[in-house]
Amino acid sequence: MAAPGVAQPGLPAGGSPPPSAAPGLRAFVGRPTASPQAAANWTPRQVWANNLHSIVGRAYPRVRGLTREPSWIVFQMLLPFLTTSSFVFVYRALDAPAAYIGFVVIGGAMTAFWLNVVWMMAAQLYWEKDQGNLELYFAAPMNVMSVLIGMAVGGLVMSSTRAVAILFIATFVFGVSFSISQWGLLIAVFILTLAALYGFGMMLASLFVMWGREAFHLTQLMTEPVYFVSGLNFPVGRLGFIGALAIALIPLAVGLDAMRQLAFVSTGPTGTPEPWIEALILVAMTVVFIGLARWLLHSMEERARREGRLTVRWR
Amino acid sequence: MSGSIQAPAIDARGITRVYKAKPKDVTALAGIDLEVAPGEFFGLLGPNGAGKTTLIKILTTLLLPSAGTARIFGFDVATETRKIRRIMNMVAGGEQSGYGILEAREQLWMFSQFYGLGAREGWRRVDELIDAVGLAEQRNQRVSTLSTGQRQKMNFARGLLNDPWVFFLDEPTLGLDVSAARSVRELIVGWRAAVPGRTVLLTTHYMAEADELCERIAIVDRGRILAIGSPAELKRRVQRESIFRLELDRLAGGPGGLARLPGVVSAVAALNAPADPDAPVRQAVVINLVLREDSALAGVVAALDGLGAHIVALAKSEPSLEDVFVELVGRGFDDNEEAARSNEVPVEPHEAGQPDPEEKR
Ligand SMILES: Nc1ncnc2c1ncn2[C@@H]1O[C@H](COP(=O)(O)OP(=O)(O)OP(=O)(O)O)[C@@H](O)[C@H]1O
Ligand SMILES: [Mg+2]
Numbered sequence: 001m002a003a004p005g006v007a008q009p010g011l012p013a014g015g016s017p018p019p020s021a022a023p024g025l026r027a028f029v030g031r032p033t034a035s036p037q038a039a040a041n042w043t044p045r046q047v048w049a050n051n052l053h054s055i056v057g058r059a060y061p062r063v064r065g066l067t068r069e070p071s072w073i074v075f076q077m078l079l080p081f082l083t084t085s086s087f088v089f090v091y092r093a094l095d096a097p098a099a100y101i102g103f104v105v106i107g108g109a110m111t112a113f114w115l116n117v118v119w120m121m122a123a124q125l126y127w128e129k130d131q132g133n134l135e136l137y138f139a140a141p142m143n144v145m146s147v148l149i150g151m152a153v154g155g156l157v158m159s160s161t162r163a164v165a166i167l168f169i170a171t172f173v174f175g176v177s178f179s180i181s182q183w184g185l186l187i188a189v190f191i192l193t194l195a196a197l198y199g200f201g202m203m204l205a206s207l208f209v210m211w212g213r214e215a216f217h218l219t220q221l222m223t224e225p226v227y228f229v230s231g232l233n234f235p236v237g238r239l240g241f242i243g244a245l246a247i248a249l250i251p252l253a254v255g256l257d258a259m260r261q262l263a264f265v266s267t268g269p270t271g272t273p274e275p276w277i278e279a280l281i282l283v284a285m286t287v288v289f290i291g292l293a294r295w296l297l298h299s300m301e302e303r304a305r306r307e308g309r310l311t312v313r314w315r
Numbered sequence: 316m317s318g319s320i321q322a323p324a325i326d327a328r329g330i331t332r333v334y335k336a337k338p339k340d341v342t343a344l345a346g347i348d349l350e351v352a353p354g355e356f357f358g359l360l361g362p363n364g365a366g367k368t369t370l371i372k373i374l375t376t377l378l379l380p381s382a383g384t385a386r387i388f389g390f391d392v393a394t395e396t397r398k399i400r401r402i403m404n405m406v407a408g409g410e411q412s413g414y415g416i417l418e419a420r421e422q423l424w425m426f427s428q429f430y431g432l433g434a435r436e437g438w439r440r441v442d443e444l445i446d447a448v449g450l451a452e453q454r455n456q457r458v459s460t461l462s463t464g465q466r467q468k469m470n471f472a473r474g475l476l477n478d479p480w481v482f483f484l485d486e487p488t489l490g491l492d493v494s495a496a497r498s499v500r501e502l503i504v505g506w507r508a509a510v511p512g513r514t515v516l517l518t519t520h521y522m523a524e525a526d527e528l529c530e531r532i533a534i535v536d537r538g539r540i541l542a543i544g545s546p547a548e549l550k551r552r553v554q555r556e557s558i559f560r561l562e563l564d565r566l567a568g569g570p571g572g573l574a575r576l577p578g579v580v581s582a583v584a585a586l587n588a589p590a591d592p593d594a595p596v597r598q599a600v601v602i603n604l605v606l607r608e609d610s611a612l613a614g615v616v617a618a619l620d621g622l623g624a625h626i627v628a629l630a631k632s633e634p635s636l637e638d639v640f641v642e643l644v645g646r647g648f649d650d651n652e653e654a655a656r657s658n659e660v661p662v663e664p665h666e667a668g669q670p671d672p673e674e675k676r
Contacts, residue, residue, distance in 0.1 A: 027447030028509035030440075030478035036324075036353070036388040036512075039480060040398035042431075050431045057428025060421070061414040068416050132412045139375050140429040141401040141477075147429075305379045308334050308372075 042141075054142040058150025062120075063157050077162050080115075081169065084108030087233045088174050099264040100234070102178060105170040106259055107232035112162040113197055114226075114252055116155045118219055121201025124151055126208040126216070134209070138301060145294055148205060152198040179265045185275060186262040192282035193255025199289030200251055206296035210303065230256060237271035247272060251285050254278045322389030324481050324514035325351035325374060329383035331538075332369050343369040344380070345538035351531075353388070353480075354511055358529030359518040360636065362644075366538040367518035368407075371483050374516070375405050387481060401431065404479035408489025410470045415459030419450060419469050422458050423476065430477035437476075444472040448502055464495030471502055482507075484517040488524060500528060522636040532636070534643055541643045549639045556580055559604040559612065562628040563619065566600045573602065576618055578611025599627050 033039035042050070087104040125148075128134045137147050170176065180186060208215045229239065229246040230253040236243040237257070246253035258278035272278070303309070332344040343366045351357045359367045372378035374385055376396040385392045387399045413422040420441055427437030445454050448468040453461060461469060467487070474482060484503065488496035507513045519525050525532050526546045533543040542549055566572075573582035585601040606612060609631075619626065 025505070025509055027440075027443040028475070028506040030475070030510070032510055033478065033480075036402045036480040037322075039402045039478075040388070040390060042401060046431065049433070050429075053428040053432070053434065053437075056434070057425045060425050060428075061417050064421060065414075065416050132407075132410055135377050136412050136426075137429070138377060139400055139403075139405060140426075141397060141431055142429055305377065308332075308378055 050142050051146040054140075054146035055150040055153060058147045059154035059157070060150075062151070062154025066158055066161065077112075077165050080108045080111040080162075081166055083111070083233070084166065084170055085173075088170075098177070099260075101174050102176040102264050103235055103260050104233050105167065105174065105176050106263065107230075107256060108170060109163040109167040110193070110252065110256055110259075111227075111232060112159040112166060113156075113194060114230075116159040117197050117201035118204075118223065120155050120158075121148075121151060121198060122204035122208055122219060123216060125205040126212065129209060144297055144301070145202075148202040148293065148297065151205075152202060155201075156194060156198065178263050180263055181265045182262055182275070185279065186259065189255060189258045189262060189275060189279050189282065192279060192286060193251060193259070196251035196255065196282050196285040196289060199286050199293060202293035203289050203296055206293065206300040209309075210300050226250060226252065229253060232256065235260060235272075243272070247278065248281065251282065251289075254281050254285070258282070322386065323350045324353045324355065324388055325349060325357070325385070325516060326387075326389075327370075327374070327383065327385040330370065330373060330380045330385055331382045332366070332373060332378065333381045343538055344373075347383070347535075347538070347540060349533060349540065349543075351514060351516060353514055356507060356515045356528060356530045357517070358525040358532040359516065359535055360520065360522070360525045360532050360640070361518075361535035362520060364537075365535045367535060368485055369538075370535075371405065371485050371516070371518060375403060375483055376400060401477075402480040403483065404430075404474040404477055405483035405485065406467075406470045406474040406487055407484075408467070408486035408491075410467070412470065412473070413458055415457065417458050418455045419458055419461065419465075420445060420454045423469065423472055426473045427476045432476065440476060441472070444475055448472045449498065464491050464498075467491060467495065467499060468502070471499065475506060478510075480512065481514040481516065484515065486518055486520070488519070488521065496524075500524065504528065522640070526636050534640060536644050542639070546636060549636065550634045552639060552642075557606045557609045557612075558632040559606065560585065560628075560630045560632055561602045561604050561615075561626065563600045563602065563624040564627055566602070566624045567622055570600075570602045572622060573604065573615060573618065576611070576614050578607045578614060580605040580607055600624075603632075 084104050084107070088101050091100045091104065125134060128137070137144050204215070204219070208219075211218075227233075229242055230236065230250055231239065231243065231246070232252075235257070236246055236253050239246065243253070247257060248254075255278075257272050258275045261272070261275045261278075273281075327347055327349040330344050330347040330349075331342070334341040334343055345366075347366075347370060349370075359365075359370065361367055369378065373380050374387060374392060376392050376399050379393055387403060390398045392399060413425070417425065423441040423444065424437050427440055428434070432440055442454075445451060448471050450465060450468050450472065453465050453469075456465075458466075458469070471487075474484075482503075487503070488499050491499060503515060503517075507515055515528075517525075517528060529546065531543065531545050532549060533540045534549070535541065542552065544552075570582040570584050573579060581603075582605075583603050585603045604612075604615065606615075616626070
């Protein structure tokens with residue numbers, strides 16, 4: 001028997017096979033490593049590269065899917081748009097301040113991200129387990145956080161197209177006029193909101209795998225109340241104490257409120273904290289959620305390895 | 316100690332695994348000791364529920380043993396998971412990994428990114444492997460539309476993306492037709508032969524597959540290894556005598572004369588049906604010859620001359636692995652199917668309410 005790690009005799013360094021080799025053989029030879037021990041030791045650079053590539057790898061099917069299934073984009077844009085429209089008509093009928101219509105439009109655009117976080121971040125790993133992907137992710141060398149981040153990046157690309165479309169169509173159809181003074185802060189708040197939202201989704205993803213069905217139902221139950229306290233369709237300041245609580249805990253609520261304050265300066269005080277304070281809250285949320293996501297992913301893996309739950313039995 | 320040069324590819328000591336389950340806990344592995352040398356092609360042969368998959372999950376770092384230790388090329392499966400994941404890969408029969416909306420080539424590229432290949436390097440490797448596994452025509456076909464056999468070839472290409480030093484195959488030919496199964500087996504053999512030191516651990520419950528592929532086999536049942544050895548060694552265990560099928564042009568006086576020779580246990584005329592009905596009818600005599608050991612054959616051959624008989628054909632009858640299994644386990648191979656299959660997990664319906672573009676297949 002050959003000793004391990006002795007490269008194929010007659011193979012030049014670098015591993016290209018002799019010219020006579022059949023195409024099959026060349027592929028089978030691959031990129032020979034000196035030994036299993038050498039192959040198992042990666043430089044920090046290799047580790048980083050692997051994780052970055054994994055992010056791109058996992059984002060890839062989402063971005064690809066965008067071009068491949070155009071029909072569902074229409075569907076996913078239409079629903080939030082209809083909800084938005086109905087509120088616009090109600091506010092118009094009530095002679096509400098013009099800015100309210102703008103509030104609703106921003107809320108509608110952000111719904112796209114929220115739906116994506118709930119269904120394609122939080123519930124995703126759980127589905128991946130059914131599919132048999134989860135065990136392959138854990139059996140691969142990268143940090144599975146890269147998979148979560150890749151899912152988030154891909155999800156962001158997917159939902160951004162939707163959010164932008166809703167924003168443009170609604171702005172155009174309903175004639176919303178924005179009054180923005182602090183562009184920098186607005187953009188920062190937008191990005192922070194997404195970071196916190198997707199951090200939240202990454203955190204839920206591991207919980208879903210651990211709790212399975214219950215977590216699934218819990219999220220379904222939570223969706224409407226979260227919509228409500230986030231003030232997707234009205235300023236959250238109106239909710240008094242509950243609104244304040246939402247701002248402290250729910251990324252969507254803080255983010256939306258900050259963006260509304262920044263995009264409609266003329267509306268005056270809303271009874272909520274200043275935008276820059278809300279931006280800081282978002283920073284804190286992002287750090288906490290992503291930190292928790294890491295920790296939960298790790299403990300989920302350990303627990304699943306102990307209890308035999310990384311894989312589905314009947315496969 | 317971690318990852319020394321002389322380390323066995325697989326070194327499992329006293330592995331047990333108990334699953335918490337209702338109504339009572341299941342002992343899937345009850346003390347497995349196993350050493351597989353680098354470069355070896357090793358088979359785990361056992362009936363449903365024997366614990367084969369459980370052992371593979373433990374060796375691939377996806378499951379912790381309840382007790383015992385296992386090392387892959389010296390790396391501990393419980394603690395050195397990262398290192399092991401860089402040098403191994405696994406493919407299971409019926410694997411449905413990936414995303415249906417991707418093309419075969421795209422899906423493989425996605426996985427290459429997880430396995431440490433660069434972006435451009437990944438595409439190159441994917442194209443090369445797609446050709447090698449014979450999926451050139453399906454290269455741009457959606458994963459969801461591949462046939463079972465094509466799907467399994469793609470899974471194979473996935474498993475080979477990172478040139479694993481140890482390749483775990485859990486019933487890789489499950490559900491494949493004869494020719495697809497053969498091409499998958501040829502792939503495995505060809506890949507392993509391309510670089511010395513590559514190790515394969517394969518589980519199967521097809522006797523012939525284990526016999527054809529594996530240098531050594533462990534027969535497992537109810538979480539224990541009942542026997543371990545090369546297919547020939549295992550067969551020898553159940554074979555206490557040598558059996559030959561001897562075909563002669565004629566034999567004056569019948570087989571009785573042979574039975575009296577030294578070392579011959581029995582010599583009995585066998586049914587004389589030609590295997591091939593179109594073959595010219597021969598007046599041959601076929602004798603089932605049971606010898607105490609192979610060496611007694613020399614005496615028989617010498618005696619034939621005196622009897623005026625000529626040998627037309629001589630073949631040694633081999634016991635099959637199935638004989639070994641029946642002898643060891645005390646029952647046939649597929650007698651306990653339903654016992655192992657009763658463990659259904661309900662499937663979460665995809666009632667998500669949101670169309671999920673990735674999951675569509
Ligand atoms: N997650 C689990 N929870 C509870 N019991 C389990 C679990 N996984 C496996 N088992 C049980 O452990 C035993 C061994 O199962 P395993 O899947 O390892 O067998 P196998 O040899 O691979 O069988 P097969 O040929 O059917 O694939 C079986 O009795 C099975 O029911
Ligand atoms: Mg199995």
